[in-house]
Amino acid sequence: MTLLFYLASTVALLATLAVITSTHVVHALVYLIVSLLAVAVIFFVLGAPFAAMLEAIVYAGAIMVLFLFVMMMLNLGQTTEQEEREWLHPRTWVGPSVLVLVLLVQLGRVLVGEHTEITPVEVGVRDLSLLLFGPWLLAVELASMLLLGGLIAAYHVAKK
Amino acid sequence: MEAIPYEHGLILAALLFVCGLVGVLTRRNIVFVLLSLEIMLNACGLAFVVGSARWGHAEGQAMFMMILTLAAAEVAVGLGLIIQMYKRFQTVDISVLNEMKG
Amino acid sequence: MAEWLGLLPAFPLAGFLALVLTGGRLPRRSAGIVGVGSVAISFLLALVIAGDYLTGPPEPVTITLWTWMSAGEFAPGISFYLDGLSVVMILIITGVGFLIHLYSTGFMAGDPGFARFFSYMNLFVASMLILVLADNLVLLYLGWEGVGLCSYLLIGFWYDNPANGAAARKAFVVTRVGDTSMAIGLFLLFAELGTLDIQQLLAAAGGQWEIGSGVAVAAAALLLGGAVGKSAQLPLQTWLPDAMAGPTPISALIHAATMVTAGVYLIARTHVLFELAPSVQLLVAIIGLLTLLLAGFTALMQRDIKRILAYSTISQIGYMFLALGVGAWSAAVFHLMTHAFFKALLFLAAGTVILSLHHEHDIFRMGGMRKRLPLAYWSFLIGSAALTALPFTSGFYSKDEILLAALAQPDYGVLLWSGGVLGAFLTAVYSFRLVFVAFFGPMHFRQETEDAHHGPVREIAGISMALPLVVLALLSLVGGFIPVPVEAVFASATQYEEAHPSMLLHGIMIAIPIVGVVLSWLLYGERAHEAGSLRQRMTTLPGAGFLQRLWFNGWYMDALYNALLVRPFVAIARLNRHDLVDQGVTFSSFMAQVGNRLLVLTQTGNLRWYGVSMVAGLVVVLAIGAWI
Numbered sequence: 001m002t003l004l005f006y007l008a009s010t011v012a013l014l015a016t017l018a019v020i021t022s023t024h025v026v027h028a029l030v031y032l033i034v035s036l037l038a039v040a041v042i043f044f045v046l047g048a049p050f051a052a053m054l055e056a057i058v059y060a061g062a063i064m065v066l067f068l069f070v071m072m073m074l075n076l077g078q079t080t081e082q083e084e085r086e087w088l089h090p091r092t093w094v095g096p097s098v099l100v101l102v103l104l105v106q107l108g109r110v111l112v113g114e115h116t117e118i119t120p121v122e123v124g125v126r127d128l129s130l131l132l133f134g135p136w137l138l139a140v141e142l143a144s145m146l147l148l149g150g151l152i153a154a155y156h157v158a159k160k
Numbered sequence: 161m162e163a164i165p166y167e168h169g170l171i172l173a174a175l176l177f178v179c180g181l182v183g184v185l186t187r188r189n190i191v192f193v194l195l196s197l198e199i200m201l202n203a204c205g206l207a208f209v210v211g212s213a214r215w216g217h218a219e220g221q222a223m224f225m226m227i228l229t230l231a232a233a234e235v236a237v238g239l240g241l242i243i244q245m246y247k248r249f250q251t252v253d254i255s256v257l258n259e260m261k262g
Numbered sequence: 263m264a265e266w267l268g269l270l271p272a273f274p275l276a277g278f279l280a281l282v283l284t285g286g287r288l289p290r291r292s293a294g295i296v297g298v299g300s301v302a303i304s305f306l307l308a309l310v311i312a313g314d315y316l317t318g319p320p321e322p323v324t325i326t327l328w329t330w331m332s333a334g335e336f337a338p339g340i341s342f343y344l345d346g347l348s349v350v351m352i353l354i355i356t357g358v359g360f361l362i363h364l365y366s367t368g369f370m371a372g373d374p375g376f377a378r379f380f381s382y383m384n385l386f387v388a389s390m391l392i393l394v395l396a397d398n399l400v401l402l403y404l405g406w407e408g409v410g411l412c413s414y415l416l417i418g419f420w421y422d423n424p425a426n427g428a429a430a431r432k433a434f435v436v437t438r439v440g441d442t443s444m445a446i447g448l449f450l451l452f453a454e455l456g457t458l459d460i461q462q463l464l465a466a467a468g469g470q471w472e473i474g475s476g477v478a479v480a481a482a483a484l485l486l487g488g489a490v491g492k493s494a495q496l497p498l499q500t501w502l503p504d505a506m507a508g509p510t511p512i513s514a515l516i517h518a519a520t521m522v523t524a525g526v527y528l529i530a531r532t533h534v535l536f537e538l539a540p541s542v543q544l545l546v547a548i549i550g551l552l553t554l555l556l557a558g559f560t561a562l563m564q565r566d567i568k569r570i571l572a573y574s575t576i577s578q579i580g581y582m583f584l585a586l587g588v589g590a591w592s593a594a595v596f597h598l599m600t601h602a603f604f605k606a607l608l609f610l611a612a613g614t615v616i617l618s619l620h621h622e623h624d625i626f627r628m629g630g631m632r633k634r635l636p637l638a639y640w641s642f643l644i645g646s647a648a649l650t651a652l653p654f655t656s657g658f659y660s661k662d663e664i665l666l667a668a669l670a671q672p673d674y675g676v677l678l679w680s681g682g683v684l685g686a687f688l689t690a691v692y693s694f695r696l697v698f699v700a701f702f703g704p705m706h707f708r709q710e711t712e713d714a715h716h717g718p719v720r721e722i723a724g725i726s727m728a729l730p731l732v733v734l735a736l737l738s739l740v741g742g743f744i745p746v747p748v749e750a751v752f753a754s755a756t757q758y759e760e761a762h763p764s765m766l767l768h769g770i771m772i773a774i775p776i777v778g779v780v781l782s783w784l785l786y787g788e789r790a791h792e793a794g795s796l797r798q799r800m801t802t803l804p805g806a807g808f809l810q811r812l813w814f815n816g817w818y819m820d821a822l823y824n825a826l827l828v829r830p831f832v833a834i835a836r837l838n839r840h841d842l843v844d845q846g847v848t849f850s851s852f853m854a855q856v857g858n859r860l861l862v863l864t865q866t867g868n869l870r871w872y873g874v875s876m877v878a879g880l881v882v883v884l885a886i887g888a889w890i
Binding site for chain 1: 174185187196212219232234252
Binding site: 181184185186188193254255257258259260261 | 865866867868869870873874877
């Protein structure tokens with residue numbers, strides 16, 4: 001289990017790095033899907049099966065596919081690759097990388113404290129549902145309103 | 161099952177977040193910026209789930225669901241905006257959006 | 263009756279408000295009725311109050327209207343004090359004031375600022391009444407400042423001409439110097455005695471201060487400074503001749519009869535303080551003496567008819583100061599009254615002359631007007647006679663009293679008396695010089711245009727202008743017999759001994775003015791321009807030219823002040839041309855603009871720049887959060 005965890009983490013990291021350095025849009029999307037699936041595996045390992053399934057089905061399956069559809073619609077494959085190669089000088093990476101490394105160090109300092117170990121206990125769908133229909137009912141309703149808003153906005157913004 | 165160090169999970173989430181952040185700051189193609197945003201959101205979700213696994217309850221997963229909802233709505237609207245931008249400027253370079261200068 | 267004291271200044275004040283609030287939209291007749299009527303009512307009221315006061319026992323009355331302010335122990339009220347001195351002053355102010363207001367309805371008839379003129383005049387009368395009726399020095403100072411303001415407004419009445427504005431400013435600034443001295447004197451008095459109520463103050467000073475003590479000398483000297491400024495005495499006399507730029511009625515009212523006598527009134531009112539400081543009292547006499555001589559010589563060489571009368575006023579007030587300085591309080595007040603009569607008469611007659619000759623001021627361009635301007639001629643004759651103190655005129659009695667009192671002064675009596683007599687001689691010469699040059703001799707006045715578009719010279723004097731002249735002429739003749747009921751006021755003062763000079767000295771005193779008239783006739787009369795005449799011989803004496811210029815320019819005092827005070831001040835102002843203080847203030851707005859321009863640089867419109875700045879902010883916040 002621990003090994004699986006670390007393996008999946010490595011895959012996720014490498015795939016993410018590939019996403020941000022890639023020049024081809026569709027390649028980047030596929031790498032991202034890989035990363036998301038790796039994170040799903042991590043969720044499984046941590047004893048959160050429902051979260052893992054959601055990650056795989058909704059995130060990787062729906063959101064990324066949506067992305068792909070739009071990319072195919074805009075036909076951004078070949079035309080932008082040339083541009084991307086020009087834009088991605090090593091020079092452009094320096095500034096943000098430094099800033100972000102500082103942030104990483106800070107996050108590390110903030111997050112690292114307890115040296116506990118997680119003994120994964122499966123927290124299944126049942127527990128989650130009890131939570132959602134119980135104390136988190138309002139949050140669910142708000143989420144649904146958010147989705148409604150997103151729907152209307154997307155429809156309106158994208159039409160001619 | 162063997163135990164998984166709690167901090168390593170959080171560090172992983174931090175690393176993924178930071179990767180996404182660097183992508184937002186660096187890329188000039190708006191599609192990649194949106195992708196990097198998705199990476200960041202995913203990393204946050206990961207952090208939540210790791211936290212809930214630490215304590216053994218479902219609240220982190222519920223939060224993860226909310227984040228997922230948020231990501232879905234945001235991607236929908238964002239892609240719509242990308243379509244509009246492409247229609248208007250015939251490019252996905254974000255430097256054409258520098259209209260509000262000064 | 264005395265309860266109606268509060269109404270005395272109220273009527274002119276109401277007149278002022280009425281004229282101001284209607285904004286000059288009243289028809290001329292109504293504005294005139296309001297302006298003159300308010301002062302007329304005050305005069306009638308003053309007569310009633312005076313009659314009541316004089317027929318009863320001479321008890322001073324204090325009427326308090328309300329408390330003006332109350333700050334700790336300092337609580338002056340709007341309270342009026344009636345005694346013999348106040349009675350004299352209010353009668354002069356409202357009586358002569360009424361006559362001058364009446365005259366003004368004729369004089370200012372063609373002026374577009376008619377209503378504005380009367381509003382200022384009413385405000386002046388109200389302020390002057392407050393000044394003389396005030397029970398405490400704070401209220402007196404209010405009236406003091408009020409008359410100063412009205413003087414400024416009225417001197418610069420014809421504001422289109424910037425020279426008038428300059429003259430008004432000069433008057434205001436010079437009297438301000440005196441006012442500041444007086445204010446410091448008030449502070450000193452309050453600090454030392456704890457009260458500014460005049461009667462209480464005088465009693466406390468008399469009780470607590472020793473004669474000649476430093477604080478008494480300081481207080482008296484500071485009050486003297488104020489009086490010198492307002493009464494145009496040395497060294498602050500430079501404003502009065504320039505103040506003649508205003509309309510003639512105000513020269514008559516403000517700069518002859520009332521405002522310039524405020525200084526005399528102040529010293530008379532606070533006479534106890536001056537008695538406690540004999541050195542200052544002597545200084546008063548010396549200032550009076552020097553001023554009357556200086557102004558007398560200057561008046562000899564002036565050409566402008568109003569400037570001659572202005573210097574004459576300065577000289578006559580010098581006589582009043584001389585009287586105050588030797589302790590002849592009643593004599594000073596008596597001379598104040600008679601001077602008000604004949605000087606107002608002279609100024610109003612001068613106004614008639616000026617108006618009839620279409621604003622000609624130079625007497626050497628007049629001449630021979632005695633047939634053409636009969637009323638003005640007789641007014642000038644009577645007025646000059648009274649001014650010169652020819653026997654049996656009002657001026658004769660008052661000046662006589664002053665000179666006798668001066669003679670009685672223990673240390674410098676003879677010197678003061680001689681100076682006064684010399685002054686009387688000069689007065690005779692210059693006042694009759696005016697009469698002879700303007701009214702006798704060949705007519706020099708614009709012969710060629712006389713028939714052209716103005717027609718022959720005609721006297722412009724309607725009933726509104728003639729009546730005051732006649733009344734004032736009568737008063738100038740018989741005013742010497744009006745008793746001045748101020749003995750009770752000065753009863754506590756140390757009485758000067760009546761001097762009993764020999765018949766010779768008395769004879770000299772009476773004869774000198776007549777000698778002056780004769781000399782004036784010889785120099786300026788009808789045969790003065792013939793060859794070999796006295797005038798020819800005098801003007802060719804060595805040094806005559808220098809003296810002529812010296813006296814014409816007022817002993818160059820204006821030039822002295824200009825070099826000593828005005829030029830350095832202007833130079834300093836020029837140093838601060840760029841106004842340091844203003845720059846300090848605009849500096850802050852400049853910094854705000856700089857800051858704005860700096861911050862605008864962060865708004866690049868560049869998306870990635872915004873992202874970077876957000877992350878940078880996040881880093882900073884986390885850093886702070888982690889370390890606190």
